[in-house]
Amino acid sequence: MGSDSEIIQAEDVFLTGGRVVLRSLTPGDLTAWYAWFNDGEVTGAMNKGIFPNTLEAQCDYLRHLMESKTDLQLAIMSKEEGRLVGVIGIHKIDWLHRRGDISLIIGDRQAWGKGYGTEAIELMVKHGFERMNLHKITAGMWSSNEGSRRSFEKAGFVLEGTLKENYFRGDGYQDEYRYGFLRRDWESRGREEPA
Numbered sequence: 043m044g045s046d047s048e049i050i051q052a053e054d055v056f057l058t059g060g061r062v063v064l065r066s067l068t069p070g071d072l073t074a075w076y077a078w079f080n081d082g083e084v085t086g087a088m089n090k091g092i093f094p095n096t097l098e099a100q101c102d103y104l105r106h107l108m109e110s111k112t113d114l115q116l117a118i119m120s121k122e123e124g125r126l127v128g129v130i131g132i133h134k135i136d137w138l139h140r141r142g143d144i145s146l147i148i149g150d151r152q153a154w155g156k157g158y159g160t161e162a163i164e165l166m167v168k169h170g171f172e173r174m175n176l177h178k179i180t181a182g183m184w185s186s187n188e189g190s191r192r193s194f195e196k197a198g199f200v201l202e203g204t205l206k207e208n209y210f211r212g213d214g215y216q217d218e219y220r221y222g223f224l225r226r227d228w229e230s231r232g233r234e235e236p237a
């Protein structure tokens with residue numbers, strides 16, 4: 043573990059995978075969390091980083107999340123490194139149509155490419171279908187975001203559509219890919235996997 047490692051309190055663990063655990067966000071996460079949105083490398087292929095983020099704004103957002111009945115956002119903790127590496131959420135939860143949209147950021151660049159993003163998606167999807175009784179989970183990403191696209195595809199999401207030139211970046215407009223995952227496809231996928 044690095045010198046900045048935290049202890050993962052067993053009592054805080056909400057969802058457990060092989061590489062990551064997901065737990066509630068706390069005020070102690072704010073300093074790392076808010077700074078990710080000021081890191082141009084992290085926000086390079088997502089719709090953030092246009093205005094500076096502040097600790098106060100992140101604090102307000104955490105308060106909003108605590109009250110919200112249409113968002114579930116959790117901290118992603120690396121088990122190996124014992125520290126916060128990102129956040130994942132299901133947002134815009136529609137309790138009538140039983141849908142929600144996933145957002146994901148592995149803000150710690152040292153933690154990219156270790157399978158954390160994919161596993162966090164898998165844990166959130168399982169929770170969304172098994173415990174929140176969602177029917178469908180969606181996600182969107184910029185066409186240039188290869189890592190995000192691959193992570194969602196590995197977790198089982200399928201491309202449903204393309205919103206043409208939906209986002210501007212310095213080098214031009216980018217399409218947005220819209221992905222979806224139906225509960226019945228998630229269930230049959232589980233049955234296909236070897237025991």
Ligand SMILES: CC(C)(COP(=O)(O)OP(=O)(O)OC[C@H]1O[C@@H](n2cnc3c(N)ncnc32)[C@H](O)[C@@H]1OP(=O)(O)O)[C@@H](O)C(=O)NCCC(=O)NCCS
Nearest residue numbers: 146147148154155156157158159160183188189190192193
């Ligand atoms: C995109 C992101 C979520 C991916 O998470 P991650 O933990 O690094 O991804 P994983 O390690 O689970 O990798 C999943 C797959 O994507 C591939 N991948 C990851 N980053 C990649 C990149 N930058 N380019 C191409 N492929 C990439 C991996 O190789 C892996 O595929 P493989 O198993 O076939 O080799 C993470 O890099 C991130 O948060 N980036 C910054 C913020 C962001 O873009 N968030 C998403 C907004 S939609």
